[in-house]
Amino acid sequence: MSYTIDVNILLYGTDRASPFHQAASAFLRDRPRDPDILCLTWPVLMGYVRLATHPRVFDVPVSPAEAVDNVAALTRLPRCRVVTETEDFLTVYRQIAVELSARGNLVPDAHLATLARVHGVRTIYTHDRDFRKFGFLNVVDPIV
Numbered sequence: 001m002s003y004t005i006d007v008n009i010l011l012y013g014t015d016r017a018s019p020f021h022q023a024a025s026a027f028l029r030d031r032p033r034d035p036d037i038l039c040l041t042w043p044v045l046m047g048y049v050r051l052a053t054h055p056r057v058f059d060v061p062v063s064p065a066e067a068v069d070n071v072a073a074l075t076r077l078p079r080c081r082v083v084t085e086t087e088d089f090l091t092v093y094r095q096i097a098v099e100l101s102a103r104g105n106l107v108p109d110a111h112l113a114t115l116a117r118v119h120g121v122r123t124i125y126t127h128d129r130d131f132r133k134f135g136f137l138n139v140v141d142p143i144v
Contacts (some may be wrong), residue, residue: 006126
């Protein structure tokens with residue numbers, strides 16, 4: 001089995017001021033013990049770097065070096081794979097995006113959902129309820 005993680009879990013795990021920090025941090029600390037394959041995506045990882053270093057998002061943003069170090073630590077986990085767009089990505093994205101009329105904030109969600117679908121990933125850990133719109137995903141909220 002495999003799963004992916006949305007950027008909000010990574011951000012909550014970094015943001016000590018967040019009310020969700022403790023739960024997200026505990027979830028992330030458990031990843032090395034998870035027997036399933038963690039499939040990360042570059043849009044999520046770079047979204048994390050963009051937001052974790054942004055002074056309007058965090059009162060105390062992390063440095064670019066620390067953000068990239070955090071990404072590197074995740075990608076070095078023994079059962080972690082970074083998955084990318086495939087040749088048929090746009091065809092699958094079009095099906096998903098048209099069905100949901102994806103626009104605005106749903107566009108990056110549809111991107112991540114499409115990456116999951118083309119790589120056979122069925123579970124996403126996120127605190128974002130919008131992912132429930134993608135019926136092919138098992139959405140698990142590690143914060144609750």
